[in-house]
Amino acid sequence: LKVQVSQIDIPCSFGPAYEGERVRGKDLHSQMGGGKTQCTELVKMADMKEIEDGKVEVVGKDIPDLGEGDTLPLGIYVQIAGREFQADFEPILERQIHHLINYIQGVMHIGQRDISWIRVSKAAVEKGFTLKDIGVVLHAKMHQDFGKVLDKIQVTLYTKKDDVKKMTERARAEYKQRDERVENMKDEDVETYYSCTLCQSFAPNHVCSVSPERTGLCGAYNWMDCKASYEINPTGPNQPIKKGEVIDPRLGQWKGVNEFVKQASRGAVEGYNFYSIVYDPMTTCGCCECIAAVLPTCNGVMTVNREYTGDTPCGMKFTTLAGVMGGGAKSPGFVGHSKFNITQRKFIRGDGPPDMDEGGLLRIVWMPKMLKEEIKDRIDSRAKELGVPDFYDKIADETVGTTEEEVMEFLKEKDHPALKLESVVG
Ligand code: SF4
Ligand code: ZN
Known part of the structure; x- marks a missing residue:
């Protein structure tokens, strides 16, 4: 009963x-x-x-x-x-x-x-x-x-x-343990992603698309979770999305995803890229664990987590950033993401070194110390894969400074790989 x-x-x-x-x-x-x-x-x-x-x-x-x-x-x-x-x-x-x-x-x-x-x-x-x-x-x-x-x-x-x-x-x-369930999956391996529209009550046009290599920006839903949610509730907030034709493999754009997003956002969003912060990034709602922002002077990208309440080199605190972009509109130069996503291989790879398939992490120039420390093991193992084993020490934090100038000094001193890349703003 x-x-x-x-x-x-x-x-x-x-x-x-x-x-x-x-x-x-x-x-x-x-x-x-x-x-x-x-x-x-x-x-x-x-x-x-x-x-x-x-x-x-x-x-x-x-x-x-x-x-x-x-x-x-x-x-x-x-x-x-x-x-x-x-x-x-x-x-x-x-x-x-x-x-x-x-x-x-x-x-x-x-x-x-x-x-x-x-x-x-x-x-x-x-x-x-x-x-x-x-x-x-x-x-x-x-x-x-x-x-x-x-x-x-x-x-x-x-x-x-x-x-x-x-x-x-x-x-x-x-x-x-939950996060790591998608660790060895690749976006190329699946034909179906999942949508998440759980947050539309706050951000009415916001549609998260969740793929194995891009977990939900709240950090609470990964591809496996969305799949299970769809099984429990086939008419619920997590719907399968057939990827369809590839529009841009490097930036991460598919015809099927765009069509889904356009319809689920009631026409407000025409589509977006999964792996770029500069070009048509995914939309963001207020729940995101972190917000990344382009730092043009440093030729790199910073990211800040919700728990960090201090100043950041982009000139805005987390709360201000969340207020500006949490409504579900697209804001090139900024993107919300989960903590786990930072060390997923396709993280902003579209903005990474052009000769590397999955080097987006190398664009990261600043992070709050607490976030850096929290994900240190994962940064270290990704950095090793990318051939920059001491990358962790090249990322600036608030003890280095919270202005682009201070960060830039540090990057030069550390010979940060972002300084050798082409301009981050294209
Ligand atoms: Fe779903 Fe999380 Fe995205 Fe909200 S932030 S729509 S709960 S995946
Ligand atoms: Zn939300």
Whole structure:
């Protein structure tokens, strides 16, 4: 017997109508994540006997324990069991957390994975909202929307620093495993890519195209995930796209993709390139993990991650960049992408050395130190493949400077390969 949950028992109004709503400074009661504290999400498959359907537990403080302006670490741990459930579905269910929390009136959710950010408004708290309601919502809506593949959902909300830390470490190992599932796949090997239009509620014309070598810009969906999502929900936000005729193999443009994007963006976007930041880059929505920008003086490209709040050599902070280009319009010279994508072989290869098929990474001249360190192992192994084993040390970061002039000095000193390339702006 399938559990039917028709009503969502929380004190706030709930529905897609509240999805685009912001919680601004003067309305803010408290927040989790967003660089102030850790906020992490993880969906894991469980054994049928191991969990209790509908059980929601908050371990640690909850909203009533907080005062105005307070912050709290948060780990949202969702366990799912079902005869039809597969571990492959975990990322798909996990990505639902974003819009489902946004459906709660007066509560805002940004980001995903271990960079989530929840802002709770005074109005929601006045109505009686607590973190437990997040669990209630996830339980009810996941049953409603994915009842076909799951039978039981249990949600635990950790708010003690140590618990959140432990859960985050575990989650990062899971994310890594998921990311690496597409590691050895090539875009040439498949005839079908997938679309993702999950973010159209925020960026109405935005269509992500996800290929094995270009994971979704939020970092939460790769080609495998989109494929699994389509299998669960054939009329859902992830549709197969027949690549069709190749228009430009180096920049990554296909007739079938363009046609799909044009129709799914309601004519707003005529098509785009998968592997270029300069020429017709893919469109970007507000969820991207990183935003890359061309630095013309340095003849290279910088990229900045969401968690880095400082200045960057392109003159804009992450939030400003996201505001400018997060609406789903094409902005040549800028492109949103996932962290993992930086070290995928086709990353901006169209802007890389012309004699190299997959050398886009060599255009990267600046990255925040935290991002560089996070992906160091992967940069090192790609750099070795590209014949520049010490490339990591040639990438500038904020300790070198946050102006193009400062970066340029460093690049010259380090003999960065981008300086020998043809002009980045063509
Ligand atoms: Fe899908 Fe792209 Fe949004 Fe990620 S950013 S959920 S891939 S539309
Ligand atoms: Zn988005």
